Amino acid sequence: MRQGRPPLRGCGRRQHQFRRQAYTVAFKLQVLRHFDSTKSMRATLDRFFDSISETKKSNKAKLVYK
Numbered sequence: 001m002r003q004g005r006p007p008l009r010g011c012g013r014r015q016h017q018f019r020r021q022a023y024t025v026a027f028k029l030q031v032l033r034h035f036d037s038t039k040s041m042r043a044t045l046d047r048f049f050d051s052i053s054e055t056k057k058s059n060k061a062k063l064v065y066k
Contacts, residue, residue, distance in 0.1 A: 034047060041061050044064065
């Protein structure tokens with residue numbers, strides 16, 4: 001005789017996707033120093049975040065200004 005909870009149908013537990021990117025303090029300081037020296041947000045974003053889209057670059061700019 002079976003006892004306990006019946007097994008669930010399907011694939012089981014979903015996998016973690018880990019969508020957020022964590023940056024080190026050293027990287028953040030590099031970004032801020034580059035921004036201070038060039039005074040250009042466009043140049044800073046092009047150097048450090050070249051592979052992301054324009055809308056995501058505007059979000060990164062808000063984080064740098066913060």
